[in-house]
Amino acid sequence: MFNKILIANRGEIAVRIIRACMEMGIKTVAIYSEADKDSLHTQMADEAICVGPAPSKDSYLNIKNIISATVLSGAEAVHPGFGFLSENSKFAQICKECNIVFIGPDSEIIDSMGNKSNARSIMIDAKVPVVPGSDGIIKDYKDAVDMAQKIGYPIMLKASAGGGGRGIRIIRHEKDLLKEFNAAKAESRVSFGDDSIYMEKYIEEPHHIEFQILADNYGNVIHIGERDCSLQRRNQKILEESPSPFLTDELRKSMGEVAIKAAKAVNYKNAGTIEFLVDKNKNFYFMEMNTRVQVEHPISEMVSNIDIIKEQIKIAFGHKLNYKQEDVNIKGHAIECRINAEDPHKKFTPSPGKIENLHVPGGMGIRFDGNVYSGYEIPHYYDSMIGKLIAYGNNREEAISRMKRALTEFIIEGVKTNIDFQLDIVNDKNFIKGIYDTSFIEKYKK
Ligand code: ADP
Ligand code: ADP
Numbered sequence: 001m002f003n004k005i006l007i008a009n010r011g012e013i014a015v016r017i018i019r020a021c022m023e024m025g026i027k028t029v030a031i032y033s034e035a036d037k038d039s040l041h042t043q044m045a046d047e048a049i050c051v052g053p054a055p056s057k058d059s060y061l062n063i064k065n066i067i068s069a070t071v072l073s074g075a076e077a078v079h080p081g082f083g084f085l086s087e088n089s090k091f092a093q094i095c096k097e098c099n100i101v102f103i104g105p106d107s108e109i110i111d112s113m114g115n116k117s118n119a120r121s122i123m124i125d126a127k128v129p130v131v132p133g134s135d136g137i138i139k140d141y142k143d144a145v146d147m148a149q150k151i152g153y154p155i156m157l158k159a160s161a162g163g164g165g166r167g168i169r170i171i172r173h174e175k176d177l178l179k180e181f182n183a184a185k186a187e188s189r190v191s192f193g194d195d196s197i198y199m200e201k202y203i204e205e206p207h208h209i210e211f212q213i214l215a216d217n218y219g220n221v222i223h224i225g226e227r228d229c230s231l232q233r234r235n236q237k238i239l240e241e242s243p244s245p246f247l248t249d250e251l252r253k254s255m256g257e258v259a260i261k262a263a264k265a266v267n268y269k270n271a272g273t274i275e276f277l278v279d280k281n282k283n284f285y286f287m288e289m290n291t292r293v294q295v296e297h298p299i300s301e302m303v304s305n306i307d308i309i310k311e312q313i314k315i316a317f318g319h320k321l322n323y324k325q326e327d328v329n330i331k332g333h334a335i336e337c338r339i340n341a342e343d344p345h346k347k348f349t350p351s352p353g354k355i356e357n358l359h360v361p362g363g364m365g366i367r368f369d370g371n372v373y374s375g376y377e378i379p380h381y382y383d384s385m386i387g388k389l390i391a392y393g394n395n396r397e398e399a400i401s402r403m404k405r406a407l408t409e410f411i412i413e414g415v416k417t418n419i420d421f422q423l424d425i426v427n428d429k430n431f432i433k434g435i436y437d438t439s440f441i442e443k444y445k446k
C-alpha cells in the first residue's frame with residue numbers, strides 16, 4: 001500500500017480523506033492556504049505544507065506549489081477530493097509525469113467526461129439515453145434558434161465546462177433567447193475560461209438520481225446503488241437520500257445497468273458518478289458524469305457498508321475490486337443534510353466568522369463529516385459548506401426521525417447556518433411521503 005498520501009484539498013473532504021488514511025495506516029500530508037493555518041485538516045494530517053495565500057487560485061489551485069509539496073514530502077499519491085483540481089485533467093497528467101499517482105481516473109477520461117457536451121456525444125454513440133438537445137456545442141445564435149425550435153421550449157443553455165450548479169439557464173420563450181445566449185456565453189467565459197455552451201430540453205419537475213460507480217484498473221465496474229439529489233436550491237444539492245423513494249426496483253435495475261454501460265464506454269477507472277434526470281413518467285436521461293468523489297458519497301457508504309475513499313485509494317494502488325455486483329448488498333436508508341454557514345433569511349448569503357460554541361449530535365445512526373470545532377474561524381474565501389450530517393436507519397421512516405432528532409440537537413453559535421431550514425424540509429409532509437422533485441424547494445420553501 002502507499003506509505004504517504006498528499007491531500008490536495010481543504011475542509012470536510014480533506015478531513016474525510018485523512019480519516020480513511022489513518023485507518024489504513026497511511027501517512028498524510030495536508031496542504032493549506034494562509035487562511036487555513038488553523039483549519040482542522042491542517043491540524044489532523046501528519047504533515048502540513050502551506051501552498052500559498054488565501055485565494056484558491058494562489059493555493060488550492062496552484063499546481064506548481066502542490067506538485068512541489070508532494071515531491072518535497074515524499075508522498076507517492078495525491079487525493080484531489082472534490083472541487084478545486086479534482087476534475088482538472090492537466091493536473092492529473094502532470095502528476096503522472098512526475099510519477100505521482102493521481103487518485104482518480106486518467107487525464108484522458110477526465111477530458112472526455114469533464115467536458116459536458118463532449119460527454120453527451122460519447123453517450124449518444126454508446127446508445128445511452130441523453131436529455132434531448134444539441135449534438136455538440138452550439139456554434140452561433142442562429143444555430144441556437146434552430147435547435148430550440150426543433151426541441152421545443154422551455155430549453156436550457158449549459159456551459160460545457162460548467163459545474164457546481166453554475167452556468168445553467170432556463171429559457172421559456174424565443175424572445176429571450178438572444179439575450180440569454182449572449183449572457184450565457186459571456187458568463188461561461190468568465191467563470192470557466194471557455195465559452196462553449198450546449199442546449200438541452202428543459203425537463204419539467206424532474207428527479208435528479210445518480211449512481212455511484214466503482215471501477216478498477218482491470219475493467220471491473222460495479223455500482224453501489226443510487227442517490228436521490230432532487231432537493232436543490234438553484235441547481236445545487238442540499239439534501240440527499242439513498243435509496244430514492246421515487247424509483248421502483250425495476251427502474252433501479254435498468255438505470256444501474258445503463259450507468260455501468262456509460263462508465264464502460266469510456267473505460268472508466270476509480271470512483272465516479274453517473275447523474276441522470278428522471279421525468280414524471282419515469283423516463284430517464286444521462287445528464288453528466290462526475291469523475292471524482294461526490295459531496296454526498298457518505299449516504300452510499302452507509303447503505304452499502306463500503307468505504308468509498310478507501311476503495312479509491314486501493315484502486316489507485318492497483319488492487320482489484322474484491323466484490324462483484326451481486327455481492328453489493330444495499331441495506332437500510334440514509335439521508336444527508338449539507339450544513340452550510342449561510343443565512344437563509346438573507347437569501348442564503350454566506351455567514352463566515354468565528355464558531356463560539358459547538359455541539360455536534362451523536363447517538364445511534366448519526367454521522368457527522370465536518371471540519372469545524374469550537375473557536376474555529378470560518379474563512380470567507382471558500383465554499384460555505386462546513387459539514388454534512390448523515391442519518392442512517394433500517395428504513396426511510398427511521399432515518400427521517402433520526403435526522404429530525406439530530407438537527408434539533410445540533411448547536412452552532414457565532415455564525416448563521418441552514419440547520420432550521422433543513423429541519424423545515426424533513427418536517428414537510430410531502431417530503432415525509434417521499435413526494436418531491438427538483439422544484440420542491442422553489443415552490444414550497446420560498
Ligand atoms: P456534488 O454532486 O459532489 O455536490 P457539485 O457539482 O455540487 O457536486 O460540486 C462539488 C464541489 O465542487 C462544490 O463545492 C462545487 O462548488 C465545486 N465545483 C464543482 N464543479 C466546479 C467547477 N466547474 N468550478 C468550480 N467549482 C466547482
Ligand atoms: P452541474 O455540472 O452544475 O452539476 P448539471 O448538468 O448536473 O450541472 O445540472 C445541475 C442541476 O440542474 C440538475 O441536478 C437539475 O436539477 C438541473 N437540470 C440540469 N439539466 C436540466 C434539464 N435539462 N432539465 C431540468 N433540470 C435540469
Ligand code: MG
Pocket residue numbers: 275288
Ligand atoms: Mg451535476
